[in-house]
Amino acid sequence: MHPNKQVQYACDKLAQDPKLADGFNAIGFSQGGQFLRALVQRCGDKLHMKNLITLGGQHQGVYGIPHCGAIKHKSCDYVRKIINSAAYTRWVQDSLVQATYWHDPLKEDMYKEKSEFLADINNERTINKTYIDNLNTLDNFVMVKFNNDTIVQPRETEWFGFYLPGQAKEMLTLQQSSIYLDDRLGLKKMDEAGKLVFLSTSGDHLQFDTNWFIKMIVKPYLAK
Known part of the structure; x- marks a missing residue:
């Protein structure tokens, strides 16, 4: 199911659940991280998410092949270019979930124009103030990065980092990115308020x- 449809489906279900009426915490695993973030941004007026915890989420998208060191291996880079040649066509965006958060730093303009999911929830085309207001209702936005991740490329996306536009080697942290500096999602405000939490662990994806999970996630954010 297309992420936009998944998010709307989840919104309708959760908003109608009386057990969640007083609020709930959410944990997103891998791509579930950005999907749950989209849920609070698009549906925050209908439900109350308290803490959003993402483990290995791809908040700035991906630009690499799982288990493949795309920067180091020419074969990986070649495959990446093949995928990239079709990633932003309408039929691929409609039929392949991963394509909706494929982020080509060499074609920033095309990504922003053609990405049917990620560019929208990252407010990279226009500024949707509702997204900002809803995201800022979170008590905490916790992002967990896996330091030895071989699935997600680049792994810095798990902390909202990504490549400097125009190339695929030099990285920008969230705090160096236009999303943060232009405060396109209110993340700067959340960071200054102590609502952004950056955690890491040594494992693969x-x-x-x-x-570790009990100490760093359950006790501080779920056992309240």
Whole structure:
């Protein structure tokens, strides 16, 4: 199901659940991270999400092949270019979920114009103030990065970082990006208020120690 339809479906279901009427916490695994962020941005007036926790989420999208060091290996870069040649066609955007958060830093203008999901929820085409207001209702936005991730490329996207536009080597942190500096999502305001939390663990994609999870996620954000 297309992410836009997934988010609307989840919104309708959760908004009607009386058990969630007083608020709830949400944990997004991998692409579920950006999908749940879209949920609070688009549906925050209908439901109350308290803490959003994303593990390995791709908040600035992906530009690489799983298990493939795209920067180091020419074959990986070649495959990446093949995928990229079709990623922004309408039929690929409509039929392949991963294409909706494929982010080509070499074609920033095309990405912003053709991305049917990510460019919208990152407010990269226009500024949707509702997205900003709804995201800022969160108590905490917790982002977990896996330091040895071989699935997500670049792994910095898990902390809302990404490549400097125009190339695919030099990285920008969230705080160096236009999304933050132009405050396109209110993340600067959230950061200054202490609502943004950046955590990391040494595992590969979604591989974490249970004790770490209890100490760093459950006790501070879920056991309240």
